[in-house]
Amino acid sequence: MEYRRLGRSGLQVSTLSLGSWVTYHTQVNTSAATEMLAAAMDAGINFFDNAEIYAGGQSEVVMGEAFKALKWPRLNYIVSTKFFWGLANRDEPGSANRVNTLNRKYLMHAIDGSLARMGLDFIDLVYCHRPDPATPIEETVRAMSDMITQGKALYWGTSEWPADDIRAAWDIAEKHHLHKPVMEQPQYHLFHRERVEKEYARLYADTGLGLTTWSPLASGLLTGKYANGIPEGSRGALANMGFLTKGLLDPAKNAAVAQLAVVADELSCSAAQLAIAWVAKNPHVSTVITGASKLSQLHSNLGALDVLPKLTPEVMARIDAISAPLAE
Numbered sequence: 001m002e003y004r005r006l007g008r009s010g011l012q013v014s015t016l017s018l019g020s021w022v023t024y025h026t027q028v029n030t031s032a033a034t035e036m037l038a039a040a041m042d043a044g045i046n047f048f049d050n051a052e053i054y055a056g057g058q059s060e061v062v063m064g065e066a067f068k069a070l071k072w073p074r075l076n077y078i079v080s081t082k083f084f085w086g087l088a089n090r091d092e093p094g095s096a097n098r099v100n101t102l103n104r105k106y107l108m109h110a111i112d113g114s115l116a117r118m119g120l121d122f123i124d125l126v127y128c129h130r131p132d133p134a135t136p137i138e139e140t141v142r143a144m145s146d147m148i149t150q151g152k153a154l155y156w157g158t159s160e161w162p163a164d165d166i167r168a169a170w171d172i173a174e175k176h177h178l179h180k181p182v183m184e185q186p187q188y189h190l191f192h193r194e195r196v197e198k199e200y201a202r203l204y205a206d207t208g209l210g211l212t213t214w215s216p217l218a219s220g221l222l223t224g225k226y227a228n229g230i231p232e233g234s235r236g237a238l239a240n241m242g243f244l245t246k247g248l249l250d251p252a253k254n255a256a257v258a259q260l261a262v263v264a265d266e267l268s269c270s271a272a273q274l275a276i277a278w279v280a281k282n283p284h285v286s287t288v289i290t291g292a293s294k295l296s297q298l299h300s301n302l303g304a305l306d307v308l309p310k311l312t313p314e315v316m317a318r319i320d321a322i323s324a325p326l327a328e
């Protein structure tokens with residue numbers, strides 16, 4: 001495993017990391033999660049991604065139980081969570097400050113909830129899971145910075161924020177000597193590139209922004225498993241994942257994945273390994289957050305590390321010719 005600095009911070013994150021969206025609680029129970037985390041750590045993965053909203057808080061519970069069972073020294077692993085949507089039902093009395101917000105009131109309660117669900121004293125990385133136009137950025141920056149000052153978190157960042165908002169948050173923190181945002185968590189894969197490659201370009205050297213990217217396989221599309229419809233037992237077949245169906249079955253993208261599989265075959269790897277390695281090849285990416293519903297997928301995806309040195313300029317050009325025209 002290779003380790004990279006998380007942006008300009010001194011924190012070293014493994015090039016591949018493991019997240020729990022969709023999987024933990026829904027597809028992966030505590031004992032399977034424990035097995036997967038152990039295998040990930042054995043392979044050198046040191047960062048595990050989570051969020052308050054995943055499985056309505058239950059993903060944090062499952063990961064916390066796995067950490068407890070594994071008894072790892074706390075210094076050996078990095079764990080994250082993210083705040084924005086909240087866990088309350090929008091129609092519930094008292095929910096006004098508990099949903100879709102980054103206000104100080106919500107954030108200060110949210111961190112305590114995540115710590116309790118995970119059974120931890122602090123969380124390494126905390127993210128503002130989406131921007132909140134209804135809260136002044138300064139209020140959010142102060143709350144996130146205070147979480148760190150209070151010892152409840154170590155670093156903070158954003159997820160899917162516009163570049164202008166990240167820049168504004170960084171400037172506010174700089175001006176008031178607060179803890180600055182050090183990382184962003186954007187979607188980044190062969191079919192989704194604009195933000196990472198263009199919009200954020202001005203931030204890397206300037207603010208030292210690090211990236212912890214999500215969905216390297218476009219939810220599984222880049223494995224090629226959706227070429228002939230939605231396979232049973234896949235993410236696309238889950239009842240609440242209907243919003244992914246159109247994208248997963250996109251004929252042009254599935255045709256491109258078949259072409260990528262030919263390139264992968266020549267490199268003696270799978271299309272999934274090629275797609276994950278392609279994300280890791282971007283030097284602005286601190287860590288590629290992978291996902292797996294089965295241990296075998298995790299093992300296979302770790303093979304992407306061996307593909308990285310095979311991504312020569314010539315191979316990258318071929319991958320680009322196939323995928324770039326379809327990328328958002």
Ligand SMILES: NC(=O)c1ccc[n+]([C@@H]2O[C@H](COP(=O)([O-])OP(=O)(O)OC[C@H]3O[C@@H](n4cnc5c(N)ncnc54)[C@H](OP(=O)(O)O)[C@@H]3O)[C@@H](O)[C@H]2O)c1
Nearest residue numbers: 019020021049214215216217218219220234235290291293
């Ligand atoms: N910040 C955000 O807004 C945000 C949003 C989304 C995700 N994330 C983070 O990023 C992490 C990764 O995202 P993701 O889960 O969408 O990643 P992904 O790599 O695009 O998709 C992972 C899913 O693809 C399937 N898969 C993975 N490897 C496979 C293989 N080798 N062969 C066949 N199928 C395979 C599995 O689903 P099935 O087996 O069920 O088909 C797996 O759960 C999440 O866990 C989360 O931590 C963050």
